[in-house]
Amino acid sequence: MKDLKKDFPILAQTIHGKALVYLDNSATTQKPKQVIKAITNYYEKDNANVHRGVHELSMRASIAYENAHETLAECIHADADEIIFTKGTTEGLNFLAEVLTENLQERDEILLTEMEHHSNFVPWQQIAKKRKLMIKIIPVKNYRLDLTKAKTLFTKKTKILSLTHMSNVLGTINPIKELGEIAHKNNTLVVVDAAQSVPHMPVNVKDLDCDFLVFSGHKMLGPTGIGVLYGKRKLLEKIKPYQYGGGMVQEVTLENASWQETPWKFEAGTPNIAGAIGLAAAANYLTEIGMRNIEAHTRELTTYALEQLKQIHGLTIIGPEDTKDRGPVISFTLHGIHPHDIGEILNQEGIAIRGGKHCAIPLMHALNIDGTNRISFHLYNTKKDIDILIKAIKKTKEIFQ
Ligand code: 7TS
Numbered sequence: 001m002k003d004l005k006k007d008f009p010i011l012a013q014t015i016h017g018k019a020l021v022y023l024d025n026s027a028t029t030q031k032p033k034q035v036i037k038a039i040t041n042y043y044e045k046d047n048a049n050v051h052r053g054v055h056e057l058s059m060r061a062s063i064a065y066e067n068a069h070e071t072l073a074e075c076i077h078a079d080a081d082e083i084i085f086t087k088g089t090t091e092g093l094n095f096l097a098e099v100l101t102e103n104l105q106e107r108d109e110i111l112l113t114e115m116e117h118h119s120n121f122v123p124w125q126q127i128a129k130k131r132k133l134m135i136k137i138i139p140v141k142n143y144r145l146d147l148t149k150a151k152t153l154f155t156k157k158t159k160i161l162s163l164t165h166m167s168n169v170l171g172t173i174n175p176i177k178e179l180g181e182i183a184h185k186n187n188t189l190v191v192v193d194a195a196q197s198v199p200h201m202p203v204n205v206k207d208l209d210c211d212f213l214v215f216s217g218h219k220m221l222g223p224t225g226i227g228v229l230y231g232k233r234k235l236l237e238k239i240k241p242y243q244y245g246g247g248m249v250q251e252v253t254l255e256n257a258s259w260q261e262t263p264w265k266f267e268a269g270t271p272n273i274a275g276a277i278g279l280a281a282a283a284n285y286l287t288e289i290g291m292r293n294i295e296a297h298t299r300e301l302t303t304y305a306l307e308q309l310k311q312i313h314g315l316t317i318i319g320p321e322d323t324k325d326r327g328p329v330i331s332f333t334l335h336g337i338h339p340h341d342i343g344e345i346l347n348q349e350g351i352a353i354r355g356g357k358h359c360a361i362p363l364m365h366a367l368n369i370d371g372t373n374r375i376s377f378h379l380y381n382t383k384k385d386i387d388i389l390i391k392a393i394k395k396t397k398e399i400f401q
Contacts, residue, residue: 001289001297004380007032011380018350021385026168026196026329026376027354028218031282035221038281039274049270051247065273068280069263075283076194076213077204078230084263085276088227089195090119092214095229095242095266096162096191097123100212102240104159106132111153111161111188113138113145114366117168118359120193124162138163140366143170143319151182158188165197165213169358169372170319171302171329173197176208184209189235195219199378200298200327202291205230217275221378222282226275229266236262243268289379298328298377301386305330305375308390314397318372331358331372334393337400339371345399349392 005011008030013020022030042064048057050065069080086092101110110124114137128135136158138150145163161183166173180190192213197203199220205213212235217226231239241248241259245268250258259265286294303323309315314335320326334342339355346353355373357364364371375389 001293001379003382004032004289005382007034007285008380009033009036015350015352016348021349021351021388023375023377023381023385023389024352024354025199025378025381026219026358026374028224029199029221029378030380031221031223031278032285034285035223035278035281039223039278042274042277047274050273051264061273064277064280065271068276071280071283072228075203075287076198076228076230077206079233081262082230082233082236084229084231084236084266085271086214086227086229087225087272088216088218089117089193089214090123090216092212092227092229093119093162093191093193094123096212096214097127099239099242100160100189100191101127101131101133104131104133107134107157108159109134109136109155109157111136111138111150111158111163111183113163113174114140115145115167115170115172115360115363116162116164117193117195118361119195120162120164121362124160137362140170140363144172144325145174145179147175147178150179154182154186154188156186158183158186160189160191162191162193164193164195165203166194166200166327166329167319167360167363168196168329169331169360169363169374171326171331172320173201173325173327175325176210180209196327196329199286200291201295211235217279217282220279220282221285222279223275226272226279228279231262233262236266241265241268245269247271286379294379297379298381299323301377301381301383302326302328302330304383305377305386305389308386309393312390312393312397315393318367318369328377329374330376331374333369333372334397337396339373341400342373342393342396345396346389346392349388349395351389351392353389 046060048061050062192210198215218224318331343355
């Protein structure tokens with residue numbers, strides 16, 4: 001793939017006198033000028049509220065906002081009315097935890113996995129307490145879900161399976177289809193946290209046959225504060241709004257109210273119009289390069305990085321050591337050196353990586369570790385970035401020896 005760094009103005013800077021090497025893409029990605037321009041252009045030329053006015057600017061803003069639903073729908077092979085804009089993955093999962101459990105019976109069960117980000121764990125845990133539901137957990141074995149065990153955890157009471165498509169710590173890609181088939185035979189709804197997968201690989205909700213899928217704009221070159229909740233239309237039609245207010249009602253009397261069709265009934269209040277436009281620009285940028293090309297590029301980087309990292313004495317990869325069913329996220333520990341110390345030394349070299357528990361404390365407990373260092377790639381990263389990283393890790397080891 002050609003070097004795309006020139007599209008990303010932020011990458012042209014130096015940090016502590018060294019060219020910035022950005023390897024924290026699982027946390028958030030950088031934005032190409034096409035996205036920045038789309039947002040600026042909207043504020044400079046078209047800014048108005050949507051669905052409210054007949055004036056020119058409002059029409060332009062409304063069309064751009066509606067088109068953004070179309071663009072994001074195409075990205076995951078959904079229909080535009082199945083795309084609800086949220087603040088991000090976290091909001092999408094809180095939304096689902098609230099509305100999908102409303103009619104459950106006491107002691108009904110929600111199945112999660114040990115490798116979930118807190119965003120796909122705490123909302124379910126808290127709603128379970130409130131509604132007296134049970135949480136069951138699919139364990140992790142050799143950095144992958146223990147499928148044998150998973151199959152034994154489904155019962156007649158299992159109403160929801162919510163799991164990550166790609167782990168933000170291990171890089172593991174989970175067999176959504178396989179687990180989804182078991183779930184559907186059991187009348188269990190399937191919720192997919194696609195925060196790490198949609199930015200990095202082709203995702204097709206029809207092929208996955210998931211009932212709901214959520215992701216964040218900022219991890220796929222888009223702005224912060226915007227994300228997507230996909231739901232199968234027939235399910236969205238059945239569930240109640242999550243929030244109430246302007247824009248989502250059809251009729252209001254002093255006693256009652258009725259709702260617009262989906263997705264509008266789920267988008268109360270003035271939405272993040274600029275965010276949606278920026279996210280659509282990001283989706284177009286990714287599509288133009290091609291999700292398959294992006295996946296192939298970051299897989300090549302992951303293979304290269306794994307090979308290099310494995311040669312460093314005292315370094316342990318926390319995750320699958322090959323690239324089968326794994327994405328461009330690599331966690332590792334370095335014997336005797338705290339992840340924060342490594343992160344700080346690398347920062348002096350202009351390298352941005354993350355160290356810590358990665359909002360996955362249950363997984364840290366399961367693996368019996370305090371934290372990891374994590375590198376994660378996107379389309380602008382190169383083998384040279386990895387060479388610089390490897391050199392800096394070796395230097396860190398020397399400092400601590
Ligand atoms: N789910 C997964 C798998 C994630 O990786 C993240 C964010 C979230 C949910 C939450 O997304 P948000 O956009 O609503 O915050 N992950 C990370 C990370 O790994 N480091 O910083 C944020």
